Amino acid sequence: MILIAANDIVQVTDPILWAGLKFCIQCEALRSGIRNRNLFKIIDMSELSQLSGTELYILGHGYPNGTAIDVEGLTPSDTPWADFGALLKTHLPTTMTTIHVMSCFAAAGPPGNTGLHKLAQGIGKTGMTYYGYIGPAVGNIVTGPVRVVDVDSNPIDDVIDTQTVVKQTTVPELKLKAWRMTHSGASRVDTAAAAAEINWDFFQSFTSVFEGKGYFYGPTTDGAKRIEVKT
DSSP: OEEEEEEEEEGGHHHHHHHHHHHHEEEHHHHHHOOOOGGGEOGGGGGGGOOOSEEEEEEEOOOOOOEEEEESSSSEEEHHHHHHHHHHOOOOOOOEEEEEEESSTTTTTSSSSHHHHHHHHHHTTTTTTEEESOOOOOOTTTTTTTOBBBBTTHHHHHHHHHHHHHHHHHHHHHHHHHHHHHHOOOOOHHHHHHHHHTHHHHHHHHHHHOOOOOOOOOSSSSGGOEEEEEE
């Protein structure tokens, strides 16, 4: 099961999140062996009562230092990880044992007090395993899950400005909007797949520009590591 950090998935226009859903679907397919695309379950924050199964993928934009996750539709949108966990607590089924957090900086923060630890505290359930990335979790069909931008060693303003310029050049939001207008009945899985393809030019340019500036972590550096937290 995949949970997108948004109050209403229909209102989500961010193609990065939609492409991220495609990556989550790929991970879930490898884990579970599901091949029928109609069997993948994607829900938003208004559908927490539908949580089920043993493993959950959480997708949303994370904040540096493991402080919060951005929940689209909330005011303010930056929700501390412990508060986010508390939102899930009531609806989390007893069968749930594993949560994969596909958000930037989810595993960042002081030892024992990372975003993952705070999420676990908010949920308050023993026997759980949480996974998340220390650095930006750019997991998609172009860059891969560990080829992420090193925002600790490079000017964050330039990183953000560069990404903005790439988005303005490749206009993924407009392309996704145009696709959705002609595919009003598309399923969430189909939209995620289309968004990943639409994002191809953006991520290809993103990778090329940042690689040229030396802004990528290597796969063995701390920023690219995926951390495990058990309760």
